[in-house]
Amino acid sequence: MSSFLTISSGTFSNFIGGAFVAVLFITAAHIALVGITRKRLVDDKGNQIPHGPIGLPLVGSFPFLTEWPELILDRWAKKYGSLYSMWLGNQLFVIISDPHVKMYVKSELVFAGRGITTTPYNDRWKKHRRLGTMWLSKPAVEKYGHVLDNEAVVFVKDLYRQGKGGLLPINIQEHAARFPLNNMLAITFGAPPIENVADPFVGEAVRLAHEFMNTTGPVSNLIDFIPILQKFPSEMKSRGKKLQSDLIETYGKMLHEVDGRLKRQENVPDCLAKNLLESRQENDSMTWTWLCFTSSVVQWFSALIPAYPEIQARAHEELDRVVGRDRLPTVEDEKNMPYIHAIIKEVERCYNPFWLGTPHVNTQDFTYRGQFIPKDTVVIINTYTMHHDEQRYPDPHRFNPDRYIDDSTLSSQSANLANPLERDHWMFGAGRRICPGMWLAEREVWLAIARMLWAFRLEEVPGEPIDLKSYVGLSGRSPVPFRLKMVPRHENVAKVLGV
Numbered sequence: 295m296s297s298f299l300t301i302s303s304g305t306f307s308n309f310i311g312g313a314f315v316a317v318l319f320i321t322a323a324h325i326a327l328v329g330i331t332r333k334r335l336v337d338d339k340g341n342q343i344p345h346g347p348i349g350l351p352l353v354g355s356f357p358f359l360t361e362w363p364e365l366i367l368d369r370w371a372k373k374y375g376s377l378y379s380m381w382l383g384n385q386l387f388v389i390i391s392d393p394h395v396k397m398y399v400k401s402e403l404v405f406a407g408r409g410i411t412t413t414p415y416n417d418r419w420k421k422h423r424r425l426g427t428m429w430l431s432k433p434a435v436e437k438y439g440h441v442l443d444n445e446a447v448v449f450v451k452d453l454y455r456q457g458k459g460g461l462l463p464i465n466i467q468e469h470a471a472r473f474p475l476n477n478m479l480a481i482t483f484g485a486p487p488i489e490n491v492a493d494p495f496v497g498e499a500v501r502l503a504h505e506f507m508n509t510t511g512p513v514s515n516l517i518d519f520i521p522i523l524q525k526f527p528s529e530m531k532s533r534g535k536k537l538q539s540d541l542i543e544t545y546g547k548m549l550h551e552v553d554g555r556l557k558r559q560e561n562v563p564d565c566l567a568k569n570l571l572e573s574r575q576e577n578d579s580m581t582w583t584w585l586c587f588t589s590s591v592v593q594w595f596s597a598l599i600p601a602y603p604e605i606q607a608r609a610h611e612e613l614d615r616v617v618g619r620d621r622l623p624t625v626e627d628e629k630n631m632p633y634i635h636a637i638i639k640e641v642e643r644c645y646n647p648f649w650l651g652t653p654h655v656n657t658q659d660f661t662y663r664g665q666f667i668p669k670d671t672v673v674i675i676n677t678y679t680m681h682h683d684e685q686r687y688p689d690p691h692r693f694n695p696d697r698y699i700d701d702s703t704l705s706s707q708s709a710n711l712a713n714p715l716e717r718d719h720w721m722f723g724a725g726r727r728i729c730p731g732m733w734l735a736e737r738e739v740w741l742a743i744a745r746m747l748w749a750f751r752l753e754e755v756p757g758e759p760i761d762l763k764s765y766v767g768l769s770g771r772s773p774v775p776f777r778l779k780m781v782p783r784h785e786n787v788a789k790v791l792g793v
């Protein structure tokens with residue numbers, strides 16, 4: 295055997311000795327650091343913070359979370375339990391993986407703060423949330439239902455045209471991005487739709503949304519957690535600045551245009567921007583960065599469904615029975631189509647685009663079942679573990695829409711159930727900062743998926759297997775780009791779509 299692979303007993307004991315000293319040093323440094331820079335870790339009654347991985351000095355557990363963070367957090371949940379802590383730099387995190395979500399929802403006020411991204415829980419946030427809710431609530435969504443309906447028709451029509459009626463493979467990504475983008479432009483700015491998927495604005499909107507998620511995700515950015523690093527130039531800092539100026543350049547400009555038109559007393563369609571400007575609010579409502587999630591759900595559905603011809607066949611049977619072949623399905627049909635409703639819920643459970651939710655921060659000390667969560671702890675709900683809980687979802691890694699067949703609730707209704715443990719899933723988050731766009735998102739997802747299924751059989755392109763494991767995005771996830779064939783199901787498709 296070659297010598298460099300051999301460790302003699304002397305070398306080995308030196309190695310062990312060195313490692314021991316190193317461990318001692320690291321532990322001492324770590325304890326000192328906790329002592330000097332970190333907060334109180336025990337409450338007045340002696341309750342301690344939840345156990346968890348110790349991590350490395352200075353950086354804590356950050357280096358372990360740079361790839362597949364949901365799998366690492368899941369492993370730790372199995373090791374440390376469903377409420378555990380970890381440090382990223384000098385920031386304490388608590389990870390909730392069910393059933394403690396109950397405390398999170400019940401004590402929601404305490405956990406309503408936002409840590410790293412977006413607006414903290416304060417009066418300004420409350421005003422924005424109220425205004426946002428006016429535009430995103432169920433009744434509001436009903437009012438502009440025709441916009442969503444129309445965009446979902448355009449979406450399916452374009453898929454038909456681009457796929458040349460099933461002859462050519464399609465990359466669905468831009469299509470899936472354009473329809474929620476058009477909805478957002480109409481609702482937020484009263485702007486006309488972008489007609490061509492190849493319009494550079496579509497690509498730029500997707501890039502901005504991804505960049506926002508990649509730079510602000512809970513485990514994206516080490517310098518968030520090591521204050522000293524914030525004093526030096528860094529790639530992340532420059533990315534953050536560029537993102538901010540790009541967002542202002544793209545959407546700020548649109549807001550400016552609405553402002554100009556209002557000042558010139560031109561007719562501006564009723565929209566969120568108009569309301570914000572008229573009520574003299576600054577616009578940091580980030581409706582635009584969320585659009586990519588609707589698109590992600592549609593992309594995950596399209597990526598996985600070709601692998602399940604028997605599930606598609608059942609969905610097609612339901613469509614033929616309930617809707618027939620002479621019209622497209624509408625939102626009113628959803629209640630009569632439990633199987634497609636269940637497929638969507640199961641896609642959302644298995645492929646939640648947002649496994650780690652958005653970090654919350656507790657605004658005061660809180661002790662739960664003998665575990666202390668000091669003020670300013672970042673709290674994350676670990677939906678990967680929650681969505682793969684054997685007890686709630688037997689055989690959790692299997693894609694099985696039947697597990698939802700008797701659940702007729704919309705996810706936005708399910709999110710409001712008195713007992714959070716009865717919820718279908720946690721894709722829209724939990725508590726006071728739960729996604730206010732869920733009514734809108736659900737309707738978009740339903741229209742897109744039900745209509746795709748009505749019009750096409752989705753098939754893999756021979757020789758191009760679709761990768762369902764990898765993904766792009768650090769915080770918001772979409773499948774890696776893929777192509778698929780969308781074969782029209784019957785002769786009426788072209789006629790009904792008018793293509």
Ligand code: HEM
Nearest residue numbers: 581584587588651652721722723724727728729730731735
């Ligand atoms: C399938 C699509 C969507 C998913 C999976 C999704 C998911 C989420 C999640 C997990 C959160 C964090 C909730 C929490 O902190 O507990 C959130 C917040 C938010 N979402 Fe959505 N969302 C989607 C679509 C939308 C849409 C279409 C809009 C608006 C047009 C929207 C607007 C927002 C806003 C403004 C927040 C921040 C709320 C706050 O900070 O208080 N979302 N979303």
